[in-house]
Amino acid sequence: MTGNIGIGFEVRGAAGIITLDRPKALNAITHHMVLAMRAQLDAWIADHAVQHVVLRSAHERAFCVGGDVRHMAELGSTGRKEQARAFWRDEYALNHLISRYPKPYVSLVDGLCFGGGFGVSGHGSYRVAGDKLGFAMPEVAIGLFPDVGGTYVLPRLPGWAGTFLAMTGARIGMPDAVALGLYTHHIPTERWPDLLEALAAGDEMDALLDRFAVVPPPPALASLYPMIDRVFAGGTVPAVVAALEHAEKGEGVEAEFARLQLSTIRRASPTSVFIAFEQMRRGLSHDLAGCLKLEFRVVTRLLDGHDFFEGVRAVLIHKDQAPKWQPSRLEDIDPAAIAALFDTPLPDELVLPE
Incomplete structure (x- = not known):
């Protein structure tokens, strides 16, 4: 296997295999990993030996817990905001390429898959969930928002489940994640x-995945989806609350x-909760x-704000779990x-190929 710190690449027969391998950080994605993955994917497009691509983790505990937001906060708070923006620009371009x-x-996803981990897996043609998958878009807890295409994916889930996941950052297990179509x-x-051996042998992926797949257990939230639809269909954040x-x-x-959802929303950044709700409101009107x-646009403006830095400090650095949000109340x-965070153009907008 060849690769750089945190990510490795291998061609095994007909399969190009990408392995996330940053165990101490639970495979949190760095800018270096984004660029390496982009370069390899570009190269494999022209490589006729590679019939299909497999993304996996080297470790059972986590597939990927998201982007390296701790480093992004450090950059943003020490006068290097443009370096942080460059990470997100390249990450989003990678999500779009996928x-x-x-x-x-195909992504083989087991263990924790949060945020940016879904960005590199959730837009692919096939997404395989393992037994111990734990999916969440928990960004509202750190003053961020469910990005990497969450604006596109989450509103398209059945009912109002996407709004529930976006506003609360709730973690769901494999049966619910499969039932929702994630x-x-x-x-x-x-x-x-x-499965990997068969892919390396050149077996056709669609038929192969169908052959290996089994029916998951019933979703844990099955009895609650009608209530989720009633509650999160509210037309405003105050209506949902x-x-x-x-x-x-x-x-x-x-x-x-x-009770649990209320306490979760009230602990999160009020600004982030409103951003997440606005994402769900707008997402159906746009392509990825x-x-x-x-x-x-939004992440650029949060780098000029307070809550992202405070959320990373409270949750990931000092771990006191007591962020001081500004403003501090949803009201x-x-x-x-x-x-305005969404509507006001940037002088250097993100440009993606048609």
């Missing part, structure tokens, strides 16, 4: 070596679920490239200011 990749592209197949992790407050006054599983362009957010 969505249009001319060869079959993954195309469930293949037990113990079968992956056989009010619906949760009403639901928590009841009894049983639904009341307990509503348009959504990534909007996300680049203090101006929806017009949130809309």
Whole structure:
């Protein structure tokens, strides 16, 4: 296997294999990894020996817990904002390339898959979920938002599940992730070596995945999806909060679920919660490239703000879990200011190929 720190590349028969391998950081994606992956994917397009691409993790615990936001916060807070923006510009371009990749592209995802981990896997033609998958877009907890194309993917999930995932950052397991369509197949992790061998032998990917796939267990949230649809269909953030407050006054599983979502939303950055809701409102009107362009506008402006740096400090650096958000309450957010984050063009917009 050839590669650089954190990522490796190998051609095994007909398969081009990308392996995420940064175990101490749970495969958090660095700018270096983004650029290396982009260069290799570009090279494999012209390599006739490579019939399909496989993305995997070298470790069981995590597929990838997202982009290296800790480093991005360090850059942004020490006068190197343009370096941080360059990471997101290149990451989003990689996400877009994966969505249009001319060869079959499959991600084998087990363990934790958050944020940027979904960015490099979720836009591919095939997405295989392992037994212990834990999926989340938890960015609102650190003053960020569900980017890497979350604006495109999440509103297209069944019902209002995407809005629920975006506003709360909730983690779901493999059965729910497959049921919602975030993954195309469930293949037990113990079968992956056989799957890789068949891909290397040149077996056609679509038929092969269907042959290996099994039916997942029932989704854990199955009984709650009707309630999620009622609550998160609210036309504004205050309407969603009010619906949760009403639901928590009841009894049983639904009341307990509503209580948990309310406490989660109230701990998150109020600005981020409003951004996430706005993403869900706008996403259906744009293709993936348009959504990534909007996300680049928003992330650029968050680098001029407070909450992203404070969220990284509280959750990832000092780990006191006590961020001081500005503004500190959902009630203090101006929806017009949130809309401006999306609507105001940048002097150097993200440009992606048609």
